[in-house]
Amino acid sequence: MPKKKTFYPGLFLFIFLSTIIFFIPAKGEVEIVDGLVAVVNDDIITLTDLRIVQAFDLLGREMDKGVVYDHNDILESMIKQKLAVRMTGETDTIGADELGIALQRELDKLNKELLKSELERFDIKIDDLKEYLSEKILYQSVISRRFSREIFVNLKELEVYYEERYLPAQKEKNQKPQPMMKILSEIESIVKEEKAEKQIEEWLKYLIDKADIQVFTDKYPEYFNRLDYSRA
Numbered sequence: 001m002p003k004k005k006t007f008y009p010g011l012f013l014f015i016f017l018s019t020i021i022f023f024i025p026a027k028g029e030v031e032i033v034d035g036l037v038a039v040v041n042d043d044i045i046t047l048t049d050l051r052i053v054q055a056f057d058l059l060g061r062e063m064d065k066g067v068v069y070d071h072n073d074i075l076e077s078m079i080k081q082k083l084a085v086r087m088t089g090e091t092d093t094i095g096a097d098e099l100g101i102a103l104q105r106e107l108d109k110l111n112k113e114l115l116k117s118e119l120e121r122f123d124i125k126i127d128d129l130k131e132y133l134s135e136k137i138l139y140q141s142v143i144s145r146r147f148s149r150e151i152f153v154n155l156k157e158l159e160v161y162y163e164e165r166y167l168p169a170q171k172e173k174n175q176k177p178q179p180m181m182k183i184l185s186e187i188e189s190i191v192k193e194e195k196a197e198k199q200i201e202e203w204l205k206y207l208i209d210k211a212d213i214q215v216f217t218d219k220y221p222e223y224f225n226r227l228d229y230s231r232a
Contacts, residue, residue, distance in 0.1 A: 037224075038075060039214045040082045047223065048122070049132075050074050055118050056110070058132045060084075060139030071223045075215075081139045083207040088142050102137045103130055147200055151192045158187050 038045040050071055053059060059077045094102075107115075107126075119129065162180045166187065170177040180187070217224035 035216075035220065037216055037220065038079060039212075040079050041086060041212050043082050043086065045075065045078055045082075047071075047220065050078070050223075052122055052124070052129075052132060053078060055122070056115075056129065056132065058136050060136045060143065070225070072217070072225070075217070075224075079213065080204045080208070081135060083211055084142050084204065085135055085138045087207050087211065088146075094138065094141055099134060099137065103133055106133050106137065143200060146203070147196055151195050151199075153188060153191045153195065157191055158184065161187050161191050 034046055034048045036044060036046055037050065054069070054071075054074050059074070060081050061077055107129075119125065159180070166183075167177050
């Protein structure tokens with residue numbers, strides 16, 4: 001995650017007052033139910049944004065099934081997603097018709113009952129949700145355009161994976177390992193995918209280094225339990 005950078009107090013006050021929502025419980029205490037957690041160049045990310053993205057699975061990157069992602073993970077991915085879309089001009093590369101078709105395809109994937117209940121829970125409309133979906137689609141588009149070329153691996157890389165990762169994994173599971181040549185295509189696929197992911201992460205880190213990013217997660221310790229944002 002990016003480190004905090006200098007932020008103008010006047011602008012912060014304006015954004016803070018514009019995005020923080022308060023409610024007063026029965027005992028009269030004032031609690032924050034929504035608030036500013038990051039500014040990515042000129043884009044604002046609030047706690048509600050994180051909740052919506054998490055609830056509807058609106059991140060462009062693949063999320064591992066069965067893994068619970070905390071607010072730190074979601075925020076980090078949202079920042080990278082926004083940078084990839086905004087700093088590459090991706091919004092100009094997809095026509096309205098193409099984007100409309102992609103949006104409908106994404107909506108069709110959602111469970112209708114869950115969609116209805118979640119829209120009511122967040123008090124938003126379909127058009128509001130489409131804004132989040134559009135960013136997900138644009139992110140996937142820019143990643144596909146920039147990293148769609150064939151990735152080559154050599155025999156040495158395949159041997160290293162087989163010796164250092166496959167064989168120990170089979171031993172740990174008490175399973176008999178297959179000969180390398182028998183699973184060569186499977187190993188090649190895994191190594192290629194990992195190399196592609198590494199290239200993408202390096203490119204996203206490059207965008208982070210160029211961007212103006214402010215994070216305010218230390219104001220919400222009940223949501224963000226890791227405060228070291230130099231790990232991106």
